[in-house]
Amino acid sequence: MRDAWSTWRHRSSATSEAEANAPSQGETYLQLAQENLRELLHDSRVPKDVRDALADDYRAVEAMIEKIDQGHVHIAAVGRVSVGKSSLLNALLGEQRFTTSPLHGETRRAEMANWTSYDAGGVYLIDTPGINEVDGEAREKMAHDVATRVDLVLFVVDGDLTDTEFQALRALTGHHRPTLLVLNKADRYTESDKTLLREALARRTAGLIDPRNIIFAAAQPAPQVRITVAATGEETESTREVPPDVEQLRQRLWDVLDAEGKTLVALNASLFAGKLSDQVTQRIMETRKKVAEKIIRTYCVSKGIAVAFNPIPVTDLFAAAVMDVAMVIHLSKVYGLPLSRKEAGSLVQVIGGQMVALMGTVWAVNLVSSALKTATGGFSVLITGAAQGAVAYYATYVVGQAAKRYLADSKSWGDAGPKQLVREIINSISRDSILAEGKNDILARLKRPS
Ligand SMILES: Nc1nc2c(ncn2[C@@H]2O[C@H](COP(=O)(O)OP(=O)(O)OP(=O)(O)O)[C@@H](O)[C@H]2O)c(=O)[nH]1
Ligand SMILES: [Mg+2]
Numbered sequence: 001m002r003d004a005w006s007t008w009r010h011r012s013s014a015t016s017e018a019e020a021n022a023p024s025q026g027e028t029y030l031q032l033a034q035e036n037l038r039e040l041l042h043d044s045r046v047p048k049d050v051r052d053a054l055a056d057d058y059r060a061v062e063a064m065i066e067k068i069d070q071g072h073v074h075i076a077a078v079g080r081v082s083v084g085k086s087s088l089l090n091a092l093l094g095e096q097r098f099t100t101s102p103l104h105g106e107t108r109r110a111e112m113a114n115w116t117s118y119d120a121g122g123v124y125l126i127d128t129p130g131i132n133e134v135d136g137e138a139r140e141k142m143a144h145d146v147a148t149r150v151d152l153v154l155f156v157v158d159g160d161l162t163d164t165e166f167q168a169l170r171a172l173t174g175h176h177r178p179t180l181l182v183l184n185k186a187d188r189y190t191e192s193d194k195t196l197l198r199e200a201l202a203r204r205t206a207g208l209i210d211p212r213n214i215i216f217a218a219a220q221p222a223p224q225v226r227i228t229v230a231a232t233g234e235e236t237e238s239t240r241e242v243p244p245d246v247e248q249l250r251q252r253l254w255d256v257l258d259a260e261g262k263t264l265v266a267l268n269a270s271l272f273a274g275k276l277s278d279q280v281t282q283r284i285m286e287t288r289k290k291v292a293e294k295i296i297r298t299y300c301v302s303k304g305i306a307v308a309f310n311p312i313p314v315t316d317l318f319a320a321a322v323m324d325v326a327m328v329i330h331l332s333k334v335y336g337l338p339l340s341r342k343e344a345g346s347l348v349q350v351i352g353g354q355m356v357a358l359m360g361t362v363w364a365v366n367l368v369s370s371a372l373k374t375a376t377g378g379f380s381v382l383i384t385g386a387a388q389g390a391v392a393y394y395a396t397y398v399v400g401q402a403a404k405r406y407l408a409d410s411k412s413w414g415d416a417g418p419k420q421l422v423r424e425i426i427n428s429i430s431r432d433s434i435l436a437e438g439k440n441d442i443l444a445r446l447k448r449p450s
Contacts (some may be wrong), residue, residue, distance in 0.1 A: 003093045026262025033269035034068050040273055045336075050283040057276050060149070064269050069341055072122045073261050075115075075253070077182075078147045078172075079156035080165060081105055081130025084184040086113050087219035088156055089125045091244035092253075098127045100220065105130060110146045118257060126150060142170075149272070151264040152178050152256070154249075159187040160200050167187070173208040176271060178264055180256075181205060182249060187221035187242065215252055217243040244417075285408065291334050292407075298326035298398030300393040306440045308389030324348045324396055328403045335407035350403045354422040355395065386442045393438030394431065401425045 041061050051058060067074070077085040086098035086107055097263065099106055107129045115123040128143040147153050155169055172179050189197060194216060200210045221242040228236050256264070303323045325344045332339040339347065355423045402422050406413060413421055 003120065009442050024261060024262060026266060029270070030068060030262045031265035032197070033266040033273065034065060036273040037068075037269055040277055041065070043130055043280075046280055047284065047287060050280060050287060053283060054276070056277060057178070057279065061276065064272060068265060068269060070122065072124060073152070073257060074112075074124050074126060074150040075152045075154060076126040076128055076146050076150040077154045077156050078111070078128050078131065078143050078168075080158075080162070083130070083156045084159040084219045085130070085154075086127050087158045087244075087248065088154070088182065088184055088217060088249075089127050091219040092125060092250060093117075093247040099203035110143070118254065119376070120257070120261070123257060123261075131164070147172055148175060148177060149268070151261075151268045152253075154182050156182045156184050158183065158188075159203075160197065161204050170208060174396045176267070178267065179209060180215055180249075180252065180406075181209050183214070183216045184219050185221075186216040186245070187218040190412050213252070215249050216421045217249045218242075220244060242339055256262065287318035288334050288408070289404070292331055292400075292404045293414055295327065295330050295334065296397060296404065299330075299400065300396045300438060300443065303396045304386075304389035304393035304438050305445055306389075308442050321348045321352065322347070324352075324399045327396065331400065331403050332407055337407055337411055347403060347406065348399055350418050351422060352395075354419050355398055355426075357419070357424055358426060386439050388436045389442040392437035393442065394434050397429070397434055397438075398422065398425055401429070 041058065077089050079085050080102040082102070084100075084102045088095050089098055092101065092115065093113055093115060098111060107127055110126055110128045112124050112126045115125050126146060128146050131143050153172055155165075155172065157165055161169065168180070169179065183197065183201065186194060198214060198216070201214050202209075205214070221244065223239040223241050226238050226240060228238065230236070252448060306323065325348050327339065328344040328347055329339055332344065402418070402425055405421055405425070406418075
């Protein structure tokens with residue numbers, strides 16, 4: 001996608017006749033982007049809770065599809081307060097559509113107007129509240145949200161870039177947001193100042209903005225004051241309104257829209273689709289992780305109780321795998337990668353084998369005594385059983401965690417293999433707290449009258 005944008009940035013405006021008649025590249029990008037959005041919208045694999053959590057984004061996808069259908073292009077003016085964003089859009093529109101004021105923070109919410117003077121139509125200009133305003137966090141966020149959803153950004157400044165402006169500009173271009181840098185209030189500078197300013201801006205934004213996209217404008221030039229001295233020596237002062245000068249900007253925008261309007265819309269739609277599908281994936285993984293965690297705990301308790309009732313020699317703890325196999329099958333369904341009983345069996349065997357290799361049976365004996373040590377009350381049969389149960393609980397917990405990681409990684413142990421993974425899991429969980437938890441859970445169940 002970056003390529004699409006750089007093509008625009010570096011493309012010469014001259015197009016041959018053959019090129020003009022060929023199906024436009026922008027058109028192709030646009031169709032692809034729209035297909036992506038539709039697929040995303042109708043993907044039946046996305047669980048309802050994930051869809052609900054991302055409802056706003058899904059609505060935005062619908063709006064974006066509609067916008068593409070109608071061939072609309074959105075252009076927003078963003079920038080510091082009072083740099084003349086609203087004035088600039090008014091000058092392009094040729095009417096006082098947005099309110100302007102010398103007071104900072106005049107524009108309070110994003111507003112949109114159809115730029116009818118563009119021949120092909122469908123272009124909308126969006127005014128946004130100023131960024132970097134005291135107590136203006138919400139408005140700044142609004143401007144940011146708009147800026148990251150439109151097809152083209154006019155980043156308006158009225159002098160050399162401040163640090164905040166530079167950061168905002170870098171963030172926008174870093175997200176591949178097509179941006180023109182507009183220096184407004186150009187009437188306040190002399191010709192030589194303007195040359196110096198252009199050089200400074202080009203240096204500052206090197207690598208972020210193509211120098212051709214640094215544009216000077218005067219949206220609402222200050223009236224000129226003229227003092228006439230009469231023969232009598234009497235001075236009269238008159239003011240003359242100066243018309244706006246946004247011609248260079250208008251011309252650049254039209255060139256861009258003619259040459260790459262569709263590509264810009266496609267780029268924006270694809271960036272949005274990409275971002276949303278990342279979010280969807282992440283949410284699905286989080287949901288699966290939560291469900292998996294619950295499943296693991298349930299099996300841990302069941303196995304712990306079974307062992308507590310029928311204490312088996314500690315050396316056999318790892319061998320009693322029936323329940324672990326059932327757990328792995330259950331987990332594999334959560335991750336959408338169902339395993340057969342045989343596959344789940346060998347997975348449990350691999351993990352169990354690694355545990356034994358890493359910890360040995362001596363360690364298991366230590367575990368039991370450790371579980372016993374934290375026991376409250378006397379050494380009853382109940383407590384001893386619960387201690388052994390807690391060890392089974394712990395072993396199942398490790399198996400569950402390892403299987404979960406294997407499944408989350410699309411049935412792979414990763415580069416380091418199962419041994420490393422099991423070692424990592426054992427090191428990362430607090431043995432004593434899992435044992436204590438297991439014991440408490442088991443005791444609670446055993447004491448509960450059935
Ligand atoms: N000298 C000069 N003043 C301008 C120009 N454009 C706008 N202004 C003045 O700058 C002030 C702010 O203009 P707005 O268009 O309201 O600025 P804005 O960026 O929309 O401001 P907020 O909505 O408050 O963020 C007004 O007093 C305008 O008259 C210009 O080209 N030259
Ligand atoms: Mg404004």
